[in-house]
Amino acid sequence: MLEHGDGYVGEIVDVASDSVGLEDRRGKVRRFPYGRGLYFEGVEIELVKASQSRPATAARDDRSRSASGSRAAADARARTALPSRIFVEGRHDAELVEKVWGHDLRVEGVVVEYLGGIDDLTDIVADFAPTAERRLGVLVDHLVPGSKESRIADQVARTPAGRFVHVVGHPYIDIWQAIKPQSLGIRAWPDVPRGEDFKHGTLKRLGLPHGTQEDVAKAWQAMLARVRSWNDLEPALLGRVEELIDFVTVHGER
Structure with a gap:
């Protein structure tokens, strides 16, 4: 079992050309790029791609898995929506998340809404009034040091309810580039x-x-x-969406 610095623990279940998938105890899979950042028995390791590794097609071909790589619950019904939410910047972001993570979201009861931009995110968070039982995850474009998006994320984090909001992002100018x-x-x-x-x-x-x-x-x-599965998306987006789903489906204080 490998552990990430944010507490995620899982075992390697598939290997791709640019990342590996770790499956946790709930059957959910998160993608991690090669390199450092994972720990084995408390010791940081470096994942190195094998020079003659076999192409990882299992996640695309295995019908027991959803498009996100998680184990598909074929007979599971969608849950009543949780009070927590995931907000994304635009319609295209929402449609891409639904295409790949739609099964997972319905099983977990998570609703994804798009904002049409994040300039007013601080006010949006205040109106949503997040709590330990009503969390808010936000996915933004171009979240890099010094960007407008990073300054807005910092403002949200400093609000009274900031500990119940998790703002993550990818480095791309637009969600298109995450394909x-x-x-x-x-x-x-x-x-x-x-x-x-x-x-x-x-x-x-x-x-x-x-x-x-x-x-x-x-x-x-x-x-x-x-876009047919997580294989068609960049790792920089995959891990962030999994982070948000995990965040809004955990109840209680951080």
């Missing part, structure tokens, strides 16, 4: 100059229709259709 380029048949996500709309600029550089919001919507639906 592996290879899964979409492109070599890499194009660079879009700062100040230019990311989505329209991305489609323009990919040679796709990009003039209207309808073009953006059609392109996103085509991308989303190519």
